[in-house]
Amino acid sequence: MSRAVLSLGSNLGDRLGFLKLALDAVRPALVAVSxxxxxxxxxxxxxxxxxxAVCVVDDPARDHWAWLRTGQAAEQAAGRxxxxxxxxxxxxxxxxxVDGVESADPELLLPHPGTPDxxxxxxxxxxxxxxxVLPGHGPIAQLLAARPADEVATVRRTDLELR
Ligand SMILES: Nc1ncnc2c1ncn2[C@@H]1O[C@H](COP(=O)(O)OP(=O)(O)OP(=O)(O)O)[C@@H](O)[C@H]1O
Ligand SMILES: Nc1nc2c(c(=O)[nH]1)N=C(CO)CN2
Structure with missing residues (x-):
């Protein structure tokens, strides 16, 4: 119940600074960051x-609702x-x-329904x-292979540092 994959996005203001703010909120639980x-x-x-960016986090003390609240607190702190x-x-x-959790609650849909697309x-x-593997959808490598090449090409890796 404690391991989660989070996606971070920003397109206003200090974009990198806001991603760092989100990462700082989960840093003690951070397993990996893209x-x-x-x-x-x-x-x-x-x-x-x-x-x-996407990060993997793990904290036995946090359930899926706690991950949502952590993300929302970071959004607030970013003045969203x-x-x-x-x-x-x-x-x-x-x-x-979130490992082992499927949810149809509109406040917290899991897995996030937009992910495969x-x-x-x-x-x-x-x-x-x-x-x-995205529960209910299969390996993410297959999901990615199914995306149009021109869409994938618009996702460009940068040299910006989050860590
Ligand atoms: N897996 C989830 N992660 C984050 N928020 C979620 C999730 N499932 C449902 N929500 C709910 O979605 C609501 C709206 O979120 P938000 O404004 O970020 O949507 P959006 O980013 O415009 O669209 P999308 O969720 O498709 O990316 C939030 O109030 C939150 O409770
Ligand atoms: N490329 C990209 N597009 C988006 C994103 C995002 O994070 N990345 N988030 C959105 C909010 O729902 C809407 N559109």
Whole structure:
């Protein structure tokens, strides 16, 4: 119940600083973190490019709700204002999966339903856990192979440092 995969995204203001803020919130529990990727926005396409990264965290003291709250607290600290769905934001922390947990609660859907369709999550996740399996969907390497090549090409690894 304690190991989770989180996706981090920012496309407003100090993008790298906001990703670091999110990472700092989970650092004691950090197992692995991907490179930082610059990605074209999906959903609402007329908005600035995102920086995205994925991290794996593990903390026996935290259940899936605690991971959601940790992410939401980081979003608040980044001054996030909820406006448009899929719109620009200083910081977005999504709980991608939590080991052993499936949830249909709209407050915390697990696995996160957008994951199979988002190269901006699958590419960084595959970098740190190439053999990962998304419960109910299969190996992430297969999900990634099913994404259109032109979409995958818009997810570009940067030299920016998160650690
Ligand atoms: N797995 C999850 N991780 C994070 N938030 C979730 C999850 N499942 C449901 N939610 C809920 O989603 C709500 C809206 O989140 P948010 O505003 O970040 O959506 P979004 O980023 O625009 O869209 P998406 O969730 O498709 O990326 C939050 O209030 C949260 O409770
Ligand atoms: N590339 C990319 N596009 C997005 C992202 C994101 O993190 N990366 N987050 C969104 C918010 O729901 C909407 N669109």
């Amino acid at each position: 490179s930082v990727y610059e990605t074209k926005a999906w959903g609402v396409e007329d908005q600035p490019d995102f920086l995205n 204002v909820r406006e448009l769905r899929w719109g620009p934001r200083t910081l977005d922390v999504d709980v991608v999966t 988002r190269a901006s999550v699958l590419v960084p996740w595959a970098e740190i856990e190439p053999a990962a």
